[in-house]
Amino acid sequence: MPDSPWTTWAPGTRVVVRRRLSPDDAAAAGKPLTDVIGVVVETTATTLVLREDARGSAPPPRGHGPRDDAPPLVSVPLDAIVAGKPVPPRPPRRPASRPD
Numbered sequence: 001m002p003d004s005p006w007t008t009w010a011p012g013t014r015v016v017v018r019r020r021l022s023p024d025d026a027a028a029a030g031k032p033l034t035d036v037i038g039v040v041v042e043t044t045a046t047t048l049v050l051r052e053d054a055r056g057s058a059p060p061p062r063g064h065g066p067r068d069d070a071p072p073l074v075s076v077p078l079d080a081i082v083a084g085k086p087v088p089p090r091p092p093r094r095p096a097s098r099p100d
Contacts, residue, residue, distance in 0.1 A: 017036050
């Protein structure tokens with residue numbers, strides 16, 4: 001897949017990719033595809049490595065369970081990617097409003 005756009009993304013680019021799951025993972029998830037949003041760490045001849053960047057994977061606030069300071073790395077085989085595109089940076093987090 002040398003002409004696929006995801007082979008040219010520079011490290012640090014925030015992207016979303018849709019990938020095919022393996023048959024076992026697809027059976028467990030009940031769907032054949034899944035999306036991964038993250039920041040490109042590295043692209044090799046066979047793999048796109050992303051640092052996961054999804055709200056659901058954000059660490060809990062202090063005092064609410066274990067914290068993982070570094071989001072997990074996700075290795076996506078290039079031949080499993082069916083679509084992808086760069087996405088804008090995540091908007092800054094807004095402080096919670098407090099009732100008076």
